[in-house]
Every structure is written in structure tokens, then in C-alpha cells.
Amino acid sequence: MFRRAWYLYLEDGGFLSILEYVTLKFLIEQLALTQANSLNFIMVLYRFSYADALLSWFDDNARNLPWREKIGEKADPYRVWVSEIMLQQTTVAAVIPYFNSFMARWPSVHELSRAPLDEILHAWQGLGYYSRARNLHQCAKYICEHLKGIFPSHEETLCKLPGIGPYTAAAIVAIAYGQKATPIDTNVERVVTRIHALKTPLPKAKREIKALAKMMTPDRRPGDYAQAIMDLGAGVCRPRAPNCGFCPLKDNCLAFKSGEPTLLPHRLPKNARLTRHGTVFWTARKDAAVLVRRRAERGLLGGMMEFPSTPWVVSPVPEIRKHEPFPGDWQPLPGEVAHIFSHFRLVLRVVSAVVEQDNCDNGQWCMPDDFGKLALPTVMKKVALHVSKVAAVFPRSDTLLSVERN
Numbered sequence: 001m002f003r004r005a006w007y008l009y010l011e012d013g014g015f016l017s018i019l020e021y022v023t024l025k026f027l028i029e030q031l032a033l034t035q036a037n038s039l040n041f042i043m044v045l046y047r048f049s050y051a052d053a054l055l056s057w058f059d060d061n062a063r064n065l066p067w068r069e070k071i072g073e074k075a076d077p078y079r080v081w082v083s084e085i086m087l088q089q090t091t092v093a094a095v096i097p098y099f100n101s102f103m104a105r106w107p108s109v110h111e112l113s114r115a116p117l118d119e120i121l122h123a124w125q126g127l128g129y130y131s132r133a134r135n136l137h138q139c140a141k142y143i144c145e146h147l148k149g150i151f152p153s154h155e156e157t158l159c160k161l162p163g164i165g166p167y168t169a170a171a172i173v174a175i176a177y178g179q180k181a182t183p184i185d186t187n188v189e190r191v192v193t194r195i196h197a198l199k200t201p202l203p204k205a206k207r208e209i210k211a212l213a214k215m216m217t218p219d220r221r222p223g224d225y226a227q228a229i230m231d232l233g234a235g236v237c238r239p240r241a242p243n244c245g246f247c248p249l250k251d252n253c254l255a256f257k258s259g260e261p262t263l264l265p266h267r268l269p270k271n272a273r274l275t276r277h278g279t280v281f282w283t284a285r286k287d288a289a290v291l292v293r294r295r296a297e298r299g300l301l302g303g304m305m306e307f308p309s310t311p312w313v314v315s316p317v318p319e320i321r322k323h324e325p326f327p328g329d330w331q332p333l334p335g336e337v338a339h340i341f342s343h344f345r346l347v348l349r350v351v352s353a354v355v356e357q358d359n360c361d362n363g364q365w366c367m368p369d370d371f372g373k374l375a376l377p378t379v380m381k382k383v384a385l386h387v388s389k390v391a392a393v394f395p396r397s398d399t400l401l402s403v404e405r406n
């Protein structure tokens with residue numbers, strides 16, 4: 001990384017002008033620093049040049065977000081934690097109403113730990129990636145039962161808790177505890193890649209980015225710095241249209257100097273998304289109640305409710321007979337339901353039957369108007385909406401109309 005600093009100077013005229021270089025050389029000689037100390041000295045200046053510009057910019061341009069304290073005030077680790085978990089894979093605008101409603105309902109980790117999982121999953125509906133909600137609940141319980149409700153202040157300890165990875169741990173430690181740590185999300189990755197004009201494609205470049213991002217993190221105000229670089233990536237160094245003219249780092253940015261910042265970061269081509277197939281059993285009683293069941297706790301959509309279905313597999317289309325919840329005259333409904341998960345595309349066919357049996361070990365009956373009370377993931381709401389359109393088996397409730405709007 002030291003070599004990189006020299007490289008920036010020598011090859012690109014990066015962050016030190018000739019005058020600064022001569023001054024620096026003079027100071028090093030006057031101070032009779034050893035080679036190692038000289039490099040440390042350069043690194044201090046290097047950090048200062050980025051951090052100072054960024055922090056000044058942040059003081060004037062910080063986003064006003066509900067989980068953020070005013071500059072200089074101490075943040076609450078609980079609020080930082082919930083917001084960072086919600087923000088994974090989701091935009092700030094989408095998260096704000098969820099965060100506000102979570103805080104109104106569960107203002108501390110103690111209240112969250114006592115909440116039934118179903119209520120949390122229900123409140124999470126629409127944010128996706130439901131394993132995050134389950135982990136949130138488990139983590140709250142662990143913190144209350146074993147840590148007296150206090151969040152650890154060390155990254156390594158935080159990383160051992162359910163659902164907390166290196167990014168969230170670093171964010172909590174930096175923002176809530178004011179300790180030096182470097183949370184790296186996609187925004188930070190983009191800013192660092194562009195400043196240093198890294199040519200290595202993502203995700204291969206992650207180690208290099210981490211080393212450079214750490215090197216740029218200052219000793220003072222590390223929490224504000226972490227939020228400043230996130231804000232810069234989100235609002236200024238945008239993926240397609242960076243606003244370099246407004247950027248406090250443009251004088252030190254190699255991508256800006258190249259004139260083509262949007263070419264970075266490079267990415268390895270993604271593998272084509274697989275398509276999986278399955279068949280859903282729309283199992284209705286004569287009174288229009290529909291059979292729903294809970295998915296296994298672990299795995300995709302774990303703990304959520306669903307209409308019974310075959311396994312979702314790549315090929316061949318599964319034999320539906322052995323997965324029927326009840327024997328019946330199963331009729332295929334026209335059309336299909338498609339849904340995109342992060343790593344595969346799902347295509348579902350739907351078969352329906354009106355059954356006589358009432359008792360089931362592995363599920364419950366629910367009237368369509370009560371679907372809104374269930375923790376139904378979006379893909380299952382799409383199934384219900386599809387059935388309501390093609391089979392007209394029940395009136396379209398608000399829950400279904402909200403899916404249609406989305």
C-alpha cells in the first residue's frame with residue numbers, strides 16, 4: 001500500500017504537487033526520519049488530504065436521516081444496527097418508513113427481543129430477504145439474554161452475532177462507538193475504486209479496495225467519515241452520473257482526471273440467472289378459505305407463510321402428485337407467475353381444487369381478506385393476485401391490490 005502511495009505521486013501527480021513533494025522531502029530530511037517513519041509520515045498526510053476535504057464537505061452536506069444523530073452527537077447502536085440491516089440490498093428512500101415504524105413499535109433492543117417473530121416478519125414485508133428479519137430477532141434476543149442489552153463495541157465480537165457481518169460490525173463500531181473502523185459497502189467501493197483508478201474488476205478487487213479504504217480512514221471522527229464517504233457514494237459519486245464538479249475529492253481523483261469516471265469500477269461478467277420451476281396448490285374450501293403453511297425456518301424465505309407447492313427446481317418440472325396437500329381434482333389455471341430472486345428466476349404454475357377435507361397437520365386455513373395479516377412474501381402475494389385474476393375465486397383484497405401497484 002505504501003508503494004501505491006508513491007505510485008500515485010510518481011505516475012499520476014496524484015495528491016502531492018511538486019512543491020508539496022519538495023517541502024515534504026525537506027521536512028523528512030530535517031526531522032531525520034527513518035525510512036519506515038518517513039512512510040508513516042506520508043501516510044498521515046495522505047489520509048489527511050482525503051479525510052479533511054471529505055469531513056468538511058460532510059459538515060455542510062450530510063443527509064438528514066431518521067437513524068442519524070446530529071453531527072457530534074452520540075449515536076444509538078440499536079438504531080445504527082437496525083438501519084444498517086435494513087439498508088442491505090435496499091434504498092434509503094425505501095427503508096425510511098420501515099425504520100420509523102420499527103422504532104415506533106420497538107424503540108429498544110429489549111422490546112424487539114420480546115416481539116413475536118411473526119410480527120417482525122409481518123412488519124418486514126416488502127423489504128425482502130427475510131432472513132435478515134429472522135436474524136434481527138435472534139440477535140436482539142441474544143443481546144438481551146447474554147449481554148444485558150448492550151451491543152459489543154468490538155468488530156470481532158459483533159461479527160459472531162446472528163446476521164452481523166463485517167460491514168455492519170464496522171458501521172456500528174465507527175458510527176455508534178466512534179472507533180476507527182472502515183465499513184465498505186458498494187458506494188464506498190465505487191468511490192475508492194474511482195479515486196485510485198483501480199483496474200482490477202470486482203469482485204476480485206475487494207481486497208485491494210479494503211486495504212485502500214482502510215488507509216484512507218482517519219483517526220479523528222471515524223464515524224462521521226464513514227457516513228461521509230457513504231453519502232458521497234450515494235449522492236455525488238453515483239454509478240452512471242457522478243457529479244464530479246461538486247465532489248470534494250476531485251483534486252485527488254484519478255478517475256476524474258482520466259475524464260471517464262463512469263468506466264469504473266470494472267466488473268466480471270455475471271453468470272446468467274438460472275430459472276427454477278414449481279407448481280403451487282391453490283387449495284380452497286367451500287367457504288373460500290385457502291390453505292397456507294409455514295416454510296422451514298432455515299433457507300429461502302425461511303419462516304414465512306406460503307401456499308403449498310412442489311419444490312422449486314431447475315429441471316425437470318417436478319412430479320406434482322406426491323406433493324399434493326390433499327387428494328383432489330387439481331385443475332391447472334391459465335398463465336404463470338414469475339418472480340426474480342437475487343440468484344435465480346422462479347416460474348410457478350398454479351393448480352387449484354376445492355377440497356372437502358378440513359383438518360390438516362401442516363398448515364392453516366385463511367380467508368383471502370385476512371391474507372394481509374400473514375407474513376406472505378411477495379412471490380406468494382403474486383400467486384394470490386394471479387389466482388384472483390384468472391379464477392375469480394375470491395374478492396381482491398387490499399393486500400393483493402398493493403402487490404399489483406408494486
Ligand code: SF4
Nearest residue numbers: 237244247253256261
Ligand atoms: S471526482 Fe467524480 S469520480 Fe472522483 S470520487 Fe468524486 S464524484 Fe467520484
